Amino acid sequence: MNRLHLCVNALFVVCILQSNAAFADPPELATALSSLRAAHPRLLWTADDEKRVAELAETEALLARLIEQNRVNAARMLDEPSVRYEIPDGKRLLAQSRKCIERVVAMAMAGRLSGERRFVDGAVREMLVAAKFKDWNPGHFLDTAEMTAALAIGYDWLYSSIPPDDRRTIRTAIVELGLKEGMVVYRSGKGWPARDNNWNQVCNGGMVLGALAVAEEHPELAAEVVRYAVASAPHGLGVYRPSGAYPEGPSYWEYGTSYTCLTIAALRSALGDDFGLHETPGLSKTGWFRIHTIGPTSMYFNYADGGTGSRPAAAMFFLSRAFDEPAWAWWHRRRLSGLVAEGREVRPSRQDRFFPLEIVWYDPRGAAPTPQELPRDAFFESQQDVVTMRGDCDDRNAAFVGFKAGDNRANHGHLDIGSFVYDAAGVRWAVDLGADDYNLPGYFGRQRWRYYRLTNHSHNTLVIDGRDQEHDDRADVIAYHSDAGRAACVVDMTRAYRSAARSVRRGVELVERRAIHVRDEIAGATGPIRWAMVTAASVDASGATAVLSQDGKQLRAEILSPSDARFEVLPNRPATSKENQNEGTSLLAIRVEPKDNADVVLSALLQPIVADKPLVAIEDVSLERWPNSLNRREP
Ligand SMILES: [Zn+2]
Incomplete structure (x- = not known):
């Protein structure tokens, strides 16, 4: 790297830090990975976590049901077509990146939990197909970030079961098609690294997962990516201030927040430290935003570019544990149970590709909240x-x-x-x-x-x-x-x-x-x-x-x-x-x-x-006389 490049890098990180003084510093380059957990799996779900889940499933019927559902989903995927290099609108590979996550994470999870080789082989096959793509469409970087996430999780979770040649092929793809393309964007100082929207959350999340997956083989690149991502992430996280709401609406909440949870969870599981990202103002309240913006029909209040269809989001379990909010876990389990009780398959879809993380982050705590804990408005x-x-x-x-x-x-x-x-x-x-x-x-x-x-x-x-x-x-x-x-x-x-x-x-x-x-x-x-x-x-x-x-x-x-x-x-x-x-x-x-x-x-x-219910009648008084208990100054 030349001297000019280093200066630009340093300036970019300094600028990001100045605008986010409330956050902890990103790690120093030399020490960013000093606490790296040596063994795989280290992303999101370590061997100890796996043991905890297996034990919990013996007493938690819903968790056992989710594990079984994932095995059924993964078995079906073995017979379904793999991802293809396909850009149907001339712009986005994104549907294939998401399909890759859906397939790799489900099969890798089934492989880890059941020990069945066919699931491991299925996940590896899928990763090898994506690894041989000519690129992951970095011009629309969400596609690259999500594909990097898919291969990072699959590579890490199945590391010891993947033949060494295949491991090298997958790792090379993560580095060449994912991380190096990410560094081009970070170094440019333009685009998603400085944006305050879902792109920032998703792209940093994909880069962090990729970097931590290959960190022992590519320590300098991984450290640099982690440092840039941790410096950039506060821009995206700023949207939760001060109340936990999401300006892009509830369906984009699901997208952006899922990747923020992945970012924080991966930094914690691999390095033992999320560098203060969880302290973002508003993030500790954002579970309430999700709960309140889904109507009784399960439809979102879909303002902005969002649809009405809501699916369970595993992020709720991560958040309930991270911020010690058992009521969120109770609410989320109730939604999952409702789907199971209706006889519907809790199966992944492109939208619900992180379904297996319901198992990873499962939280059994919490009972029905009181009206004080969960107000209606x-x-x-x-x-x-x-x-x-x-x-x-x-x-x-x-x-x-x-x-x-x-x-x-x-x-x-x-x-x-x-x-x-x-x-x-x-x-x-x-x-x-x-x-x-x-x-x-x-x-x-x-x-x-x-x-x-x-x-x-x-x-x-x-x-x-x-x-x-x-x-x-x-x-x-x-x-x-x-x-x-x-x-x-x-x-x-x-x-x-x-x-x-x-x-x-x-x-x-x-x-x-x-x-x-x-x-x-x-x-x-x-x-x-x-x-x-x-x-x-x-x-x-x-x-x-x-x-x-x-x-x-x-x-x-x-x-x-x-x-x-x-x-x-x-x-x-x-x-x-x-x-x-x-x-x-x-x-x-x-x-x-x-x-x-x-x-x-x-x-x-x-x-x-x-x-049998009489119609409601009201006295239509001026807005001046409407009740107000808001302590907010007039704008
Ligand atoms: Zn609208």
């Missing part, structure tokens, strides 16, 4: 302020509201300030459509706000004077309250509509733990105001009331203000045929034309129609 202060409210925590038919303020500049963010989802009677009535095709031109660049799914025009919020919300501004929660009977939140959305109105506030309340009340107070609008809610239900609208029907259930919607407003059903279509056409959905809408710039109050109440 939560407010997460973050780059994206998020509030969730719900009815009975144990009832699949319970009501659930997810509501957000936040920053339209957040990574993967939509123009969705003031948007909400609403579940009741087992149905998601108010829907967030989620992401569109990432390969649409300029999706992550200049054209982002041309796409219908990404703007306020397709979200459960306001459109004023036909305009987008401001692309570069944010909104804050200014009131929040939660007690036994009601939960309420008010967001000042003025900044998000600053070109279209003088003042805009929205309150959302969960009334009697089942109805949702949405009240907007708008002053000085420059043009017509449209209130909308995306729904997959069929809608029968008549004047100021509407009945929505879906899955044999009904929801009643009523306009409380203005007195002369009526519901309409509008198409939910984008401007171009390339975009997702949102089949099967429509917009339940209210349109108001303010006269002479007059203030407007838009207020609607929605509730499931349940036999």
Whole structure:
């Protein structure tokens, strides 16, 4: 390495450290690996851990069930095709990298636990296929990082069972296709090492796993990678401040947090030290964010570029142990048990490729939390302020509201300030459509706000004077309250509509733990105001009331203000045929034309129609008079 290179390296690490003064220093290059555990397996799951799991499975029926399920999954994989070098969209190898993790980790786990050679051979075969790829697509580095993770775990877990020639082939691939490509990015000082999003978490995680797997054969390279990764990781971890929320939404939480857990776990198991990464403010609370952002239907509050589908995430067991939160373990076991009880296979999917780590990190502790320990409502202060409210925590038919303020500049963010989802009677009535095709031109660049799914025009919020919300501004929660009977939140959305109105506030309340009340107070609008809610239900609208029907259930919607407003059903279509056409959905809408710039109050109440239960009625008071127990200064 030349002198200039060294200077640039040092400068980069210094810059990272200065912006993250709260963290421990990364290890010195010379001593980074001084505490390296000599023996394999050393990543995530040592021989001692393996013994602990085997013993625990004798008394923990769920753990035994997971182990058996993994063996079944691995056996099926033996007959299924291996990964291929395939970049179907011209950009990403990522699906193959994830498939490689899914297959290698499941077969390696089955090999370790059962001692059956066929699983070991299957995992080695898979790794050799990936090792012979011409590259791991470093131009889209997530692909490289995830492939490195797959081979690192397989190589380490099965080290003593892999023939020496194959070991060399796999190790060489980790070094040449993974770690050396990673060093090119670290040294450039550009891109994911300095980013505050999931890329930082995933790419550093893959690099740390790779480095620690081959550390005794390539000590200098491994030490350098670990040093860079530990210096870079605080950028990605900063997103959890201060409350544990995740700006990119709950499905990206699963992705980024899983890799953060892998990073911390691997540093601890291989070096005995995570260099203070676990002390990141907010990380110790992030399990609550996951618990609160999954509705009773198991669907996420899927703001930003996320889908609704949630799977168990083994990260919850790692976090429950790392931060001594047995309630998180209880909650996570309950989800896993629910899948087992329904007779469904708890099998991995591309999304759930770290399923075998449920076994590695299994936490048997914890009982049902008290209402004080697990409140029904939560407010997460973050780059994206998020509030969730719900009815009975144990009832699949319970009501659930997810509501957000936040920053339209957040990574993967939509123009969705003031948007909400609403579940009741087992149905998601108010829907967030989620992401569109990432390969649409300029999706992550200049054209982002041309796409219908990404703007306020397709979200459960306001459109004023036909305009987008401001692309570069944010909104804050200014009131929040939660007690036994009601939960309420008010967001000042003025900044998000600053070109279209003088003042805009929205309150959302969960009334009697089942109805949702949405009240907007708008002053000085420059043009017509449209209130909308995306729904997959069929809608029968008549004047100021509407009945929505879906899955044999009904929801009643009523306009409380203005007195002369009526519901309409509008198409939910984008401007171009390339975009997702949102089949099967429509917009339940209210349109108001303010006269002479007059203030407007838009207020609607929605509730499931349940036999023998009288409808909820409310007194529709101004937002000024809504309850507020939030000790937060006005922004
Ligand atoms: Zn959205």
